[in-house]
Amino acid sequence: MAKAFQGYEWDGMRDHYSLTIDDALWRKVSTNKANCLGKNCHYYRDCPFFIARREIENTEVVVSNHALVMAAMESDSVLPAAKDLLLVLDEGHHVPDVARDSLEMAGGITPAYVKAQMDSVIQLVATCMAQFPPKSPPRLTNPERLTAHIEEMIEQNAAFVAMSELFLHGEGQESEYRFPMGVMPEEMRQVCVRLHKLTDGLRGLTEYLSHDLGEKTGKHDVVRVHQALLRMSRAMGYLESKTQLWHLAALEKVSNAPVSKWLHREYREGQWRLSLHCAGIRVCDQLDRLLWRNVSHVVLTSATLRSLNSYQRLKELSGLDEEEGGSFYHAGFAFQPLSAGQAGDPKNAL
Ligand code: SF4
16 A cells, blocks of 8 residues: 555545555554644645645535535535535435434543543643743643643532432443433533533633644744644544533533433443433534535435425424525426526525
8 A cells, every 4th residue: 555655556545545445454544633733744745635625625526425514514624615515415314314423422431531631631731831832821721720620620520420320220230321301410410511611611722732833843843743733632632522522411402302311331441431422313403503504505305305205304304494595396206407496595405
């Protein structure tokens, strides 16, 4: 693979390689957002991912899967600006399911695990402040303030775990508990509200420091800056997902429907681990924010819905409605092309 890539016989895309690359091998040679240096990477210009991203800017048609479209809309990256898009979502009846998957979050809340993560954030911020101090450091970089902030996060997490244990079978057993209709006792929910605020504050600090480190490559030893940047980026990824988890846990409803919440305790790799899971059931508000109100023109097509002869279920799940500007067009079985007149306002057309 390295030979083919260096000899310009392969562009680095998994699907473009002459042989099938299995998942285990692909994991070894690929990376994710948290481990990517982006513009600070020495290989940025030749990186297959960023080359493809640059090409997308000048491409008229991009073929992608639903999950990537949702992720791109959420992070405002990869695809061209939403206002410049005409988005055609084939198999449109799957869109609410894909949105629901992206609204599902899970995270480890075992006290020892959380403490280890928080200790590494304290250490990382201290290293950053000692070696690459920002010009105007945020107040949370103050060591006493940061320690107090993190201690409260650890205490609140421990309080949440103590209350969770009341719902699970006795210690030393695998156990799962689903909160009926996603309703937690109010005391527990208030802990989630506080944890969301504290976690988001710390996430904001790592975001600031990541950005600041990215500006420092010309002034410091580039290898050390890159090491710090990678560690900060991983910490930010961890805190981003925890912020989202506590946010969902604190919500009573999303799109006017309950948020499913459950606890899971299992024995894995020699340790008992406790995790919290949250998943939105209805995703109308999320689709409204990411697609219907965000992208200039969206067309959903679905032969399955056509054969059902009804859009009622899709309307209910997706939040699309004629009264909100959506248009529904029932094509004949021998496909009749859609004229501009029939589409009406092409925004939100199906
Ligand atoms: S920019 Fe660098 S670190 Fe990021 S994916 Fe490309 S080669 Fe890897």
